[in-house]
Amino acid sequence: xxxxxxxxxxxxxxxxxxxxxxxxYDTSESDYYLFWYKQPPSRQMILVIRQEAYxxxxxTENRFSVNxxxxxxxxxLKISDSQLGDAAMYFCAYRGGIRNTPLVFGKGTRLSVxx
Amino acid sequence: xxxxxxxxxxxxxxSGTSVKIECRSLDFQATTMFWYRQFPKQSLMLMxxxxxxxxxTYEQGVEKDKFLINHASLTLSTLTVTSAHxxxxxxxxxxxxxxxxxxxxxFGDGTxxxxx
Numbered sequence: 065x066x067x068x069x070x071x072x073x074x075x076x077x078x079x080x081x082x083x084x085x086x087x088x089y090d091t092s093e094s095d096y097y098l099f100w101y102k103q104p105p106s107r108q109m110i111l112v113i114r115q116e117a118y119x120x121x122x123x124t125e126n127r128f129s130v131n132x133x134x135x136x137x138x139x140x141l142k143i144s145d146s147q148l149g150d151a152a153m154y155f156c157a158y159r160g161g162i163r164n165t166p167l168v169f170g171k172g173t174r175l176s177v178x179x
Numbered sequence: 180x181x182x183x184x185x186x187x188x189x190x191x192x193x194s195g196t197s198v199k200i201e202c203r204s205l206d207f208q209a210t211t212m213f214w215y216r217q218f219p220k221q222s223l224m225l226m227x228x229x230x231x232x233x234x235x236t237y238e239q240g241v242e243k244d245k246f247l248i249n250h251a252s253l254t255l256s257t258l259t260v261t262s263a264h265x266x267x268x269x270x271x272x273x274x275x276x277x278x279x280x281x282x283x284x285x286f287g288d289g290t291x292x293x294x295x
Contacts, residue, residue, distance in 0.1 A: 099283065107217075107270060109286035155222060159284075164211040164230075164276070167284055169222045 066091045070170035077146045085141045085173050087156030095161030098139045103153040151177045185287025200258045200290045202273030208253040209275035217270040229256040263294045
């Protein structure tokens with residue numbers, strides 16, 4: 065079974081600084097997708113960024129970028145120019161390539177942004 | 180973008196009653212929907228996979244007689260918590276994905292269930 069590990073239960077960053085959240089996963093599949101979701105206090109699940117395993121180029125969405133190391137099975141999220149609104153729980157998630165398979169989530173990292 | 184509507188957002192009821200939670204895909208067809216449960220300060224735990232027109236697939240440890248799932252149409256799945264007890268109190272979230280494997284999962288806003 066696939067597993068997702070987030071080893072940092074809590075992280076903090078100064079406003080305008082950069083922070084990196086770690087995620088590793090375990091799988092024997094060759095076709096899969098990786099995601100980072102943000103969950104603010106409202107508990108909405110907001111997609112931050114996604115990466116297809118077959119793509120070598122790291123995904124980027126404005127201030128958010130990933131460092132995808134396929135051989136190491138690592139998928140870290142970098143948040144640049146951190147803003148107060150970035151404070152939330154961040155979940156790393158894995159999904160296999162077979163249609164209609166569910167997301168498997170890590171335990172999450174709570175990010176605090178200090179003004 | 181794709182929207183998943185979940186209703187109700189918050190429900191409080193007495194122990195022993197049954198509670199139904201609806202999950203609708205508003206602008207796309209979802210042959211598969213997923214139901215998650217989230218305890219405070221924890222991650223999302225998959226409860227079951229809901230397939231349109233067929234029986235749901237439950238994860239190990241999830242009581243299928245306690246958590247009834249019906250997926251009668253391509254846009255609606257329901258989760259019924261039967262004979263609810265205080266230990267069933269939790270945050271329940273549904274999600275759905277549009278056709279095609281590259282699409283991300285879209286989440287409902289969740290239902291906070293409190294059993295007194």
